[in-house]
Amino acid sequence: MKQTRLAAIDIGTNSIRSIVIETSGNGKYRILDDEKVLARLGEGLHQTGAIAPAAWERAIEALTRQKKIIDGYKVSAIDAVATSAVRKASNGAELVRAIKKSTGLEIEVVSGEEEAELAALSAQHNFELEGVRHLIFDIGGGSLELISALGTHTEEMLSLELGAVFLTESFLKSDPVLGTEHQKLRKHIRKSLKTAYTGERTGMQCLVGSGGTVTAIAAMVAAARKEKFDSLHGYELLRSEIVHLLAMLARKSDKERRAVPGLNPERSDIIVAGVTVVDELMDFFQVNHLKVNERGIREGLILRGLRRRNLLPEKKLRSWRDSALEFAHSCHIDEGHAEHVARLSLQLFKALAPRYGWGPKEMRLLDAAAIMHDVGYFISYSSHHKHSYHLIRHADLFGFTPRERELMANIARYHRKSVPKKKHEEFTRLSPDDQLLVARLGGILRLCDGLDRRRNAVVHGVDCALTQDTLELTLNGEEEMSVELYGAKAKSDLLQEACKVRLVLHCGVSESQ
Incomplete structure (x- = not known):
């Protein structure tokens, strides 16, 4: 698919910012360059009503440099706007003409x-x-x-x-x-x-x-x-x-x-x-x-430019789960395994949620982390749990805060190999409450990943019975489940420690089948 490059420049009262992006016309884009200069164009404007000579020179200098950077990317179009300072200044129109003469940029002075x-x-x-x-x-x-x-x-x-x-x-x-x-x-x-x-x-x-x-x-x-x-x-x-x-x-x-x-x-x-x-x-x-x-x-300038050039599809309702799935797909995950682990994880979540006061926010953290837990395969099988951490942490995920991205990255990181340790810097920089949440939700994900050890959804579902110190799980399915039983036992350590429960596992069908 043909790639299109666009640039946008925002000439504000305090700073001048430029951005260069590349898009395939699907509404998504990646940033190639992002430049900011504090030009203080509005300095003294309130007193004099005009843009000061020093501010004028700073603006011309910044825009000359930014235009050269943009030209280097060979963009197909530049959308440049000036806002409050140029709009108000008695010499604003004169500055726009000077910018055009010096840089070739066509500046649109936009209303409030x-x-x-x-x-x-x-x-x-x-x-x-x-x-x-x-x-x-x-x-x-x-x-x-x-x-x-x-x-x-x-x-x-x-x-x-x-x-x-x-x-x-x-x-x-x-x-x-x-x-x-x-x-x-x-x-x-x-x-x-x-x-x-x-x-x-x-x-x-x-x-x-x-x-x-x-x-x-x-x-x-x-x-x-x-x-x-x-x-x-x-x-x-x-x-x-x-x-x-x-x-x-x-x-x-x-x-x-x-x-x-x-x-x-x-x-x-x-x-x-x-x-x-x-x-x-x-x-x-x-x-x-x-x-x-x-x-x-x-x-907003970039999005308006994409829309004007028919490079932005009609807006569809997005959700955090769609975003997680989209990112997971981009990393070529095994969607069947990811969705199945997510379903099993939410079954355990519902059993434990009343004890810990968990609600929709915690549920979506676990659900999304389960969907994305294997994205690290995109880099390498070896240490893929660590790769998953870094990929999720840096992902552009719609609907999640920076803290939530950090939590999901940690939850996914502990789906295999080591449990959280003091030497794990990514874990120890979390607050004590978030560390405990990661350990508990990570424990659920870790166990449920074991329940799909063969990646063929043999365990259809899990019945949960929780007492003060025991979590009893009955695995439901129509086939022999010894591998899944072993996988769950082997990966139950984090959940048992974080939730202070003893795990008891049963198969809903005869283990000899």
Whole structure:
């Protein structure tokens, strides 16, 4: 199938970002290059109404370099947009002409509503939002875009002058930030939201946020939690964490903020204003849960470009399970074995769930890990359980947070060979609660993998009887099951240890058959 390469450039108030992708026209794409420059195009714009000469030069320099990089990939098209700063500046149109002359780039200056549409396009592509009332927002340097929606049905779309650079220059003059200044900033944000938003505020189930402020918040919270992920896309934050983070940042000087783990020092001067906007948004809509969309407007540009060129199929409802199966297929797994192990695993899960208070979230972790547990074969049979860990951890799986990917990777890793040990760095960096969850769910998967030792679904199902210290399993099937019985006994160690139960196994038919 022919590969098409496209590029997108987002010229924002604070940063200029470019991305190059390759697609086969099936709606999926892979990123070939991703470049970001903090050009601070909006620096001083609030005071003068124009883009400053230094910012102008930084933008031209960044775009000249990015255009050369893009040209190297021989893309078939470039979609480039400029947002709040260029839109507002008295010399914005002049800058667009200068960019065209210097780089050959055709820049589209988009409205605030178009920015919001691009942010929504990205969020709906990346998160399970069907039937969920939610708020999508993107915080840039100059503006804040808001989209309230139920599933894919937009209720209200707004663009407000509540960007991190604009608010910092307008309200936060002192270092550290004075309490009086911060209170004025809060009041301004609240008044702006109350004046502009006319829809129903109650019943909002979650917020999906994008932009540099949001990813910076996620990085700081992850650092405080001592969590290390390759990507923070899909990371989940609680309101309490935002409140505590803001209180800490507001007390510090700019020099002290530069040393905060997870925060890019180049964002230290505008981070208080940005986090305040997020805090006020969560308070305004009374939402406790924020999901991080690392991709935002630039991905929205890519998706819009794919759609315009008929390279994006009609949207189909995606699910986390479809995503896991799709990834497993790409690694050429034995689907029959994977699905059978998943079915048996869920039978054991239902027996143990009431004891441990497990619900749908834990169930899907086990189900998906079971589907993907053998993806490591794609690399090599030898140590394939370790390869499965790395492949799952780095996979782009729809509907899962970074923490959930890490948990599934560990669950799959322990389906064979060693049980968790202190020398296993991937396991020991989990929280104690997550370590226990991995051991228990991994124990279930490990046992059920043994129950399909011959990979021919001889064990049709399992009847489970759980007492205080004993888990009794009766294997149901129509054929002789001695190999499966042996496989289950050999792989029952982790489950027995993690769940503190003695395992008793029976065959539902005569073992001599």
